[in-house]
Amino acid sequence: MATLLKHSAKYALSGRLARLCVHSRHGGLQCLQPCLLPHQRSASTGSKILVEMDNSTGIAVLTMKSPPVNSLSLDFLTEFSISLEKLELDRGCRGVILTSALPKIFSAGLDIMEMCGKSPEHCGEFWKAVQEMWLRLYGSSMITIAAINGSSPAGGCLMALACDYRIMAENPKYSIGLNETQLGIVAPFWFKDTLVNTVGNRVAELSLQLGLLYSAPDALRTGLVDLLVPEDKVLSTASQTMTQWLAIPGENAIGSNPRVSSSKVDLTPKVHMVDLSHSSESMCSLNWIPWTCSNRA
Numbered sequence: 001m002a003t004l005l006k007h008s009a010k011y012a013l014s015g016r017l018a019r020l021c022v023h024s025r026h027g028g029l030q031c032l033q034p035c036l037l038p039h040q041r042s043a044s045t046g047s048k049i050l051v052e053m054d055n056s057t058g059i060a061v062l063t064m065k066s067p068p069v070n071s072l073s074l075d076f077l078t079e080f081s082i083s084l085e086k087l088e089l090d091r092g093c094r095g096v097i098l099t100s101a102l103p104k105i106f107s108a109g110l111d112i113m114e115m116c117g118k119s120p121e122h123c124g125e126f127w128k129a130v131q132e133m134w135l136r137l138y139g140s141s142m143i144t145i146a147a148i149n150g151s152s153p154a155g156g157c158l159m160a161l162a163c164d165y166r167i168m169a170e171n172p173k174y175s176i177g178l179n180e181t182q183l184g185i186v187a188p189f190w191f192k193d194t195l196v197n198t199v200g201n202r203v204a205e206l207s208l209q210l211g212l213l214y215s216a217p218d219a220l221r222t223g224l225v226d227l228l229v230p231e232d233k234v235l236s237t238a239s240q241t242m243t244q245w246l247a248i249p250g251e252n253a254i255g256s257n258p259r260v261s262s263s264k265v266d267l268t269p270k271v272h273m274v275d276l277s278h279s280s281e282s283m284c285s286l287n288w289i290p291w292t293c294s295n296r297a
């Protein structure tokens, strides 16, 4: 029981993670959920995001649950940023796993309908929300791991890239990448910089110029994701990886307690990359919005 309780403390999360099973000392599989004490976990859900927090480990699972494809609408982005901000303010939260509740899809990226025939004001508000999402995720003082359990094109890939580590389901049918060029859009330079930081200049150059979507195995080969695991292991592997990251002493680790360690992170260059006015203007002036709509001429 002591071993099991220790495992429970390590993985104890309500909902998805709490349903994980571990091998007990006696060799059998045991479900962790019955061992959890109610005070160890909490869950909050909006219409598009479920947040499950395990207070004993400091790990939260943020699950996107906006059918059909977790597209990043203004409502979605607002709920996402608020959820992340709440976790950021919760000093007990040290790590966030980002995943999807939808089969086969992590996120389809920016919601195309948000930008179809909308006013420049709406585009500006929407674009600001996109940047807010990226800043919150990329600049988070918590450890962030993307548990990519489905396809993740364009803005969905950006979300994953903004995390510290990416674990993807090893399903060759799933794809990930910044494919904006294929849609006739130029990915903003901070999308590009986020990609360059992960895969290096040459791979980023080819990816962006050709708008490449990589299959899961190719994404691993290029370094776009860090690890492939069987689909049913994505979340449990993310949890185990998070535990390893959180074991790094606080003085050296972003997101480890005490959270003051985050003050050592200089976000200035990252924040400088964001040019709000330019991005929202270009989004409206590029004429790509009608291009992506089915009623285009």
Ligand SMILES: CCCC/C=C/CC(=O)SCCNC(=O)CCNC(=O)[C@H](O)C(C)(C)COP(=O)(O)OP(=O)(O)OC[C@H]1O[C@@H](n2cnc3c(N)ncnc32)[C@H](O)[C@@H]1OP(=O)(O)O
Residues within 6 Å of the ligand: 068, 069, 071, 072, 104, 105, 107, 108, 109, 110, 111, 112, 113, 151, 153, 154, 155, 156, 179, 180, 183, 185, 186, 187, 188, 279, 282, 283, 286
């Ligand atoms: C200067 C500005 C730069 C801005 C940069 C842009 C970044 C972006 O993120 S732009 C968005 C790019 N996204 C994509 O290219 C993804 C497009 N979608 C797909 O490839 C597929 O839909 C996907 C692989 C995600 C899922 O495939 P399926 O499982 O086969 O589903 P369907 O294709 O049938 O789609 C179901 C349903 O969802 C709607 N959908 C899909 N993507 C989006 C989206 N991005 N926004 C809004 N809605 C989306 C699709 O139209 C279907 O709707 P219904 O027909 O009503 O069922």
